[in-house]
Structures are given as C-alpha cells and as structure tokens.
Amino acid sequence: MAVAAPVQVQGQSRTQRWVQNRPQWLRDTQVFRRRTITFLQRAFTYIVLVDIAFVFLVPIFYILATSLKTAQDLTDPTIVWFPSGFFWVNYPLAYLAMNYPRSLANSLWISLGAAIGQTISCAFVGYGFARIRFPGRDALFALVLFTFLVPPQTIIVPLFILYKNLGWINSYNPFIVPSFFGHGLKGALFVVVFRQFFKTQPWELEEAARIDGASAFGTWWRIMLPLSTAAIVVVFLFSVVWHWNDFFEPFIYLNRMEHFTLPMRLSVLSPSLDQVTGGQAGDLFNEALVMAAVFLVILPPLAIYMFTQRFFVESIDRTGLVE
Amino acid sequence: MKMRVRRNEPSKPMAGGAAGAGGAGGAGDSNNMPPVSRRRMSLSFQRTLEGYFFVSPWALGFLIFMAWPLFQSFFLSFHELQATSLSDLKFRGIDNYKEAFFIDARFLPRLKDTLQQNLLDIPVIMIFSLFSAILANQKIRGVTAFRAVFFLPLVIGSAQVIQQLFDQGVGGAVLSRGVNIQELAFQYLGPDAASGVEGILNRLLFVLWKTGVQMLIFLAGLNSVSPVLYEAARVDGATDWDRFWKVTLPLLSPVILVNLVYTIVDSFTDTFNQVLQYIQQTAFAGGFRLGYAAALGWVYFAIVFIILAVVVRVTNRYVFYAGDRSS
Numbered sequence: 001m002a003v004a005a006p007v008q009v010q011g012q013s014r015t016q017r018w019v020q021n022r023p024q025w026l027r028d029t030q031v032f033r034r035r036t037i038t039f040l041q042r043a044f045t046y047i048v049l050v051d052i053a054f055v056f057l058v059p060i061f062y063i064l065a066t067s068l069k070t071a072q073d074l075t076d077p078t079i080v081w082f083p084s085g086f087f088w089v090n091y092p093l094a095y096l097a098m099n100y101p102r103s104l105a106n107s108l109w110i111s112l113g114a115a116i117g118q119t120i121s122c123a124f125v126g127y128g129f130a131r132i133r134f135p136g137r138d139a140l141f142a143l144v145l146f147t148f149l150v151p152p153q154t155i156i157v158p159l160f161i162l163y164k165n166l167g168w169i170n171s172y173n174p175f176i177v178p179s180f181f182g183h184g185l186k187g188a189l190f191v192v193v194f195r196q197f198f199k200t201q202p203w204e205l206e207e208a209a210r211i212d213g214a215s216a217f218g219t220w221w222r223i224m225l226p227l228s229t230a231a232i233v234v235v236f237l238f239s240v241v242w243h244w245n246d247f248f249e250p251f252i253y254l255n256r257m258e259h260f261t262l263p264m265r266l267s268v269l270s271p272s273l274d275q276v277t278g279g280q281a282g283d284l285f286n287e288a289l290v291m292a293a294v295f296l297v298i299l300p301p302l303a304i305y306m307f308t309q310r311f312f313v314e315s316i317d318r319t320g321l322v323e
Numbered sequence: 324m325k326m327r328v329r330r331n332e333p334s335k336p337m338a339g340g341a342a343g344a345g346g347a348g349g350a351g352d353s354n355n356m357p358p359v360s361r362r363r364m365s366l367s368f369q370r371t372l373e374g375y376f377f378v379s380p381w382a383l384g385f386l387i388f389m390a391w392p393l394f395q396s397f398f399l400s401f402h403e404l405q406a407t408s409l410s411d412l413k414f415r416g417i418d419n420y421k422e423a424f425f426i427d428a429r430f431l432p433r434l435k436d437t438l439q440q441n442l443l444d445i446p447v448i449m450i451f452s453l454f455s456a457i458l459a460n461q462k463i464r465g466v467t468a469f470r471a472v473f474f475l476p477l478v479i480g481s482a483q484v485i486q487q488l489f490d491q492g493v494g495g496a497v498l499s500r501g502v503n504i505q506e507l508a509f510q511y512l513g514p515d516a517a518s519g520v521e522g523i524l525n526r527l528l529f530v531l532w533k534t535g536v537q538m539l540i541f542l543a544g545l546n547s548v549s550p551v552l553y554e555a556a557r558v559d560g561a562t563d564w565d566r567f568w569k570v571t572l573p574l575l576s577p578v579i580l581v582n583l584v585y586t587i588v589d590s591f592t593d594t595f596n597q598v599l600q601y602i603q604q605t606a607f608a609g610g611f612r613l614g615y616a617a618a619l620g621w622v623y624f625a626i627v628f629i630i631l632a633v634v635v636r637v638t639n640r641y642v643f644y645a646g647d648r649s650s
Binding site: 267 | 370371373374375376377378380381382383384385387388389391392393395396399455458459461463466469471472473474475476477478479480481482483484486487488491528531532539588591592594599602603606607613616617620621623624627628631
C-alpha cells in the first residue's frame with residue numbers, strides 16, 4: 001500500500017489527528033473505495049468519449065460502407081451497413097464524373113492561395129494591432145470585429161458588381177485578392193488570432209531588436225514571425241480547410257463547370273455523369289455513387305488532417321487564442 | 324547611438340536660440356531640454372506611422388471589400404436594379420423594405436423559422452461543446468485520439484457533403500438505428516412531440532457537427548485556468564461538482580461569451596440558412612432582383628446585429644474577468 005506514513009504535525013485539530021492515525025483496516029477500505037470511484041469515473045468518461053466520437057465517425061462509416069454497395073445492396077433490407085462485396089466501380093465513375101484532377105487543382109488553387117494570403121496579411125495586421133500604439137487603434141480594431149459580424153450575403157450584390165466590372169467573374173481573384181488584404185473568408189477572425197498571439201509574446205526580444213536599430217517591419221519579419229509558427233500553422237490550416245469547404249461564394253463567382261471546386265462538383269454530379277457516360281447516368285447514378293463521390297471529396301482534407309491533426313489539437317494551447 | 328545623434332541635429336539651432344534668450348547661466352539646461360522633448364514627439368509620431376503602416380493593408384481592404392460594398396448595398400436597397408449595370412437604377416424609396424415586411428409572403432416565415440431554429444441550436448452547440456471540451460481535457464490515456472476525432476467535422480464537414488448526407492437521411496435514422504425513437508415518442512408523447520423529436524434528431528447530427536471551433540476555443544480556455552486554483556479548491560474541500568461551478572465556469576465565462584458570439588455569427592451565416600438562401604435566390608436565381616436582395620440583406624443584418632448586441636449586453640453582466648483589477 002503506497003500510503004503516506006502518518007505524520008504528527010503540531011497545531012492540528014483532534015479530527016485531523018484522528019484521521020492521520022486511523023486504524024489500518026479503515027485505511028485499506030478507504031483506499032479501496034477511492035480507487036473504485038476513480039475507476040468508475042474513468043470508465044464513465046471513456047464511455048461518454050466513445051459515444052461522442054461515434055456521433056462524429058458514423059457519417060464517415062456510412063459514406064464508406066454505402067459507396068461500396070451495388071444497386072441491389074441499396075434496396076436489400078437485410079443489408080444495413082456492410083455491403084455484400086466490395087463494389088469498387090463507383091469510385092472510377094465518380095472520379096470521371098467529377099473531372100477529379102481538374103477540380104482538385106481548382107480547390108487547391110483557391111484554398112492554398114487564399115490561405116497564404118490570409119496568413120501573411122493577418123500576421124502583419126495582427127502585429128500592428130497587438131504591439132504598436134497609435135491613435136485610433138482601438139476604433140480600428142472594433143471595425144475588425146464588426147466585419148466579422150457582417151453576413152456575406154449583405155454585401156454580395158455590390159461585390160458581385162465590383163468583381164464583374166473588374167472581369168473577375170469565373171476567375172479565382174475574388175477569393176485570393178481580398179485574402180491578401182486580411183479580408184476574405186473569416187479574415188477578421190485570423191487578425192484577432194494573430195493579435196492575441198502577439199500580445200502574449202514577451203517584449204524583451206523586440207526591444208532588443210529595436211535598440212539594435214531594426215525597423216518595425218524588420219522586427220516583425222525577422223524576430224516575431226519566426227517565433228509565431230504555432231499561430232501561423234493554425235491560421236494556415238484553418239484557412240485552407242474553410243476555403244476548401246466554402247460553398248456560398250464559389251457558387252456566386254464561378255459558374256463554369258471547369259472552374260468548380262471539388263465540393264461544388266457534388267451538386268452537379270448527375271448531369272456530369274450523364275455527359276461522361278454518354279447518357280447512361282440513369283442506370284449508374286445511385287446513392288452509392290454519390291457516396292463514393294463524397295468520399296473522394298473529403299479524402300484530401302482527411303489526408304491533410306491525418307498529418308496535421310497534432311497542430312489542430314495541440315497548438316491551440318500555444319497560440320494564446322484565449323488570454 | 325547613431326539614431327540619437329542624427330535626431331539631435333536639426334534641433335540645435337533652436338536650442339541655441341533658447342539658450343541665448345535665457346542667458347548664460349541656464350545654457351546647460353536649456354541646451355538639453357528641447358531636443359529631448361522633440362525626440363520624444365517624433366518617436367511617438369514615428370510609432371503612429373508604423374502603426375498605420377501595419378494596419379494599412381487591412382484598412383485599404385476594408386474600404387474596398389467591406390465599407391464601400393456595405394454602403395453601396397445600403398444605397399441599392401432603396402432602388403430597383405435588375406441587371407448588374409448600375410446605369411439603369413430606379414429609385415424606390417423604402418418600398419423594398421415595405422415589400423419585405425408586408426407583401427413578400429416568403430420572407431417573414433423564413434425569418435421566423437431561422438430565428439426559431441437558431442434559438443434551439445445555439446444552446447445545444449454551446450452546452451455540447453463545453454461538455455465535450457471538458458471531457459477532452461481530462462488527463463487520461465488516449466484522450467488526444469478522441470480530440471482528433473472531435474475535430475473531424477471541422478475538416479470534412481463542407482456544406483455540400485452535409486447536404487448529400489442530409490438528402491440520404493443520415494441523421495436521426497442512422498443515429499437511432501435499432502431504437503425507433505420517433506415511434507416511441509409518438510406512442511408515449513403524442514404526434515406533436517413525435518414530430519418535434521424527429522426534427523431534433525434529424526438535425527442533431529448536423530448541429531453537433533458544427534461544434535468543432537467552439538470545442539477548440541473552450542479547450543484553450545480550460546487550459547488557461549490555473550491549476551493552482553483547482554488545488555486551492557481541493558484543499559478547501561470542494562468536490563469535482565463544486566469545482567466546475569465555482570472555479571471552472573466563472574473563469575471560463577469570458578471564453579463562453581466569445582464562443583457565444585462566434586456561435587451566433589456562425590449559425591446566422593450558415594449555408595443552410597433559409598433566409599440567406601432566399602436572398603441568394605432573389606439576387607441571382609429569381610430574376611436578378613438585386614435592389615430587393617440588398618434590402619433583405621440589410622434587414623437580416625440589422626436583426627442579427629440587434630440579437631448580438633442584446634446577448635452581449637446581457638451576458639456581459641455575468642462574465643467574470645479574472646485579474647482584471649482596474650488595469
């Protein structure tokens with residue numbers, strides 16, 4: 001029994017003294033009780049954790065299981081989860097129907113371009129808000145928060161007109177150019193994240209750099225930015241993921257199928273399958289095919305997540321998102 | 324050193340002049356004073372310039388991509404605009420707004436539905452994400468694997484994917500397979516409750532799928548609570564339950580406010596939001612009624628803004644800012 005030996009300390013109450021010198025049998029049962037309670041608590045925690053994980057995993061299992069079903073499997077009431085065999089042919093069909101390489105390239109172009117833009121610009125702007133005192137700073141920062149609240153639909157009409165006049169419709173500029181100004185999809189949020197991050201950093205390095213004659217830009221670029229990999233990774237990943245999954249704006253600004261991103265392709269799956277197979281979509285198009293396409297769409301982010309989940313999960317603590 | 328010398332130079336003649344006026348005795352003092360104050364002024368001015376330099380991209384972007392469109396959409400909301408060329412504008416006064424509230428039979432019901440649904444969803448999202456964040460913050464083995472799973476929807480939960488799953492009925496049906504909860508509810512609670520239960524079940528999966536960011540923010544908040552406080556509470560004889568209500572929750576309250584604001588904004592700009600879909604249809608699918616769509620957008624924005632203002636005001640009263648001692 002790894003129980004601390006009873007120690008007599010002066011000035012304790014009678015109860016405390018009794019507790020410390022209680023008989024061994026009582027000590028044993030108490031240890032047993034405590035251990036049982038800890039065990040039960042832990043078991044309960046695991047059960048609840050598994051339950052919640054189930055909620056998040058079940059759609060993925062569903063997508064995978066359904067994508068491997070044949071047309072008969074889909075209507076067979078005895079087959080709920082597991083298909084009668086691995087019916088892979090849905091995957092090449094979905095691949096062709098979605099024009100996968102092209103759509104993947106489109107998605108990557110938008111997500112990576114916008115994510116690079118947002119990471120650089122938001123780090124730059126966030127530093128200004130966090131570390132430099134200037135008149136009107138707080139009012140400007142209030143504006144940053146304000147932009148987060150404006151629903152994109154409120155300004156979509158003028159933006160559409162603006163981009164149309166610039167000739168940006170059916171190009172990726174509406175996604176990438178604003179991101180280099182710290183705007184775009186949830187840009188305000190990223191500015192806030194960087195501001196919070198820079199606020200938690202120590203002043204000493206920066207002051208040393210300034211005394212040695214570095215400019216403000218030099219301090220940011222050479223001293224602060226290399227220190228902020230945690231924030232950079234988080235912002236970059238979130239920006240990629242959110243742009244990848246974005247839906248509203250791509251559908252406004254892109255209306256030719258060859259420009260569609262991967263998720264957008266899902267909504268035109270049936271007509272494009274028709275095109276690819278020469279009018280045979282009626283026989284081939286079913287739930288299983290849709291789920292195969294869905295799986296192909298979630299595959300790239302899933303793969304990225306497999307390698308980067310550590311950053312999602314852990315580096316939040318290090319970004320000082322919450323002061 | 325170099326900087327100082329350079330800065331002092333231009334102010335020398337002035338210092339000399341001041342010394343001449345003050346007389347020989349005060350020459351030492353006044354020789355130093357003006358350059359120092361001058362340097363301080365120019366330094367703060369330099370700081371200001373640097374500040375504007377750093378926020379200028381954002382400010383420029385704000386003018387182009389936010390302020391001007393916002394103004395223009397406000398302007399458009401009082402006009403009739405059918406095509407995207409601004410030349411054929413027709414002034415309508417507040418007719419667009421009148422139409423939204425008194426004529427359009429599709430806008431208000433959608434607005435009501437959206438408000439109702441969000442009223443239901445937001446508490447579910449908040450409580451669930453706090454609950455799962457606390458669970459994911461336990462110091463037990465394998466908890467990082469669970470965390471990784473909890474953030475999955477964040478990565479793959481694109482609106483299009485959810486739409487496809489929704490179309491196939493992956494909601495209540497998959498979650499409650501084996502136990503026919505709808506039927507049970509129908510038998511024991513009546514048809515009204517059954518349809519309510521069905522609605523909740525069907526949406527539950529997708530509502531829970533939207534908790535990733537909130538969970539992340541809560542996790543960060545939980546991590547920032549000092550373990551010393553828990554230790555102190557334990558020494559004072561607090562149970563786990565007490566510690567949650569008297570240590571965790573008050574210290575987490577600023578984070579809860581942040582999360583609440585995020586959730587409200589996120590839910591009200593959700594892709595499946597009926598009002599937003601309607602605005603989009605009005606603008607781009609149903610005959611390009613851009614002026615009217617702008618008016619609808621403004622009505623919606625105003626409503627969301629009022630809700631947020633009320634929520635923040637009310638919640639702020641209960642928020643406990645630790646370490647915020649008049650500093």
